[in-house]
Amino acid sequence: MAIHFLSENTLRTATCALALVGGFILSGADNVQAACENATTTVEMGGCLEKEYKRADAELNRIWKLVQKSIEASDYVPADQRKIWKQVLLEGQRGWIKFKENDCLQAVPYEWYGGSGAGNAAMSCALDMTEARTKDLKARYGID
Secondary structure: OOOOOOOHHHHHHHHHHHHHHHHHHHHOOHHHHHHHOOOOOHHHHHHHHHHHHHHHHHHHHHHHHHHHHHHHOOOOOOHHHHHHHHHHHHHHHHHHHHHHHHHHHHHHHHHOOOOOOHHHHHHHHHHHHHHHHHHHHHHHHOOO
């Protein structure tokens, strides 16, 4: 019988991903902690992460609409240029979505290849990126 050891890189990746998911659950926002405080299994944590991701995605969509209104209200920019501004921002947002999906939902699971935490690590990554994007748009466009 052969004994297989994980490579140092695999161990480091698994440790980082576990810290990411665990750190999110333990040190995340109060609403995440409250929703997840009784989660003890991978499935329960996954459900909690999915719920929080949906909340974060809804908030991003709410902010996106306010960003669009902010651009429309920017009367210092000619109307034809506001249209271009909105278009290039939309293209950037679509690029960001593709990056988030590729990085979090496609690449992260490979870091956990064969591990039961892969889905939660991917969802945690998507949640973190979505919250960061929302924060960025709020700051850039002065939205609360």
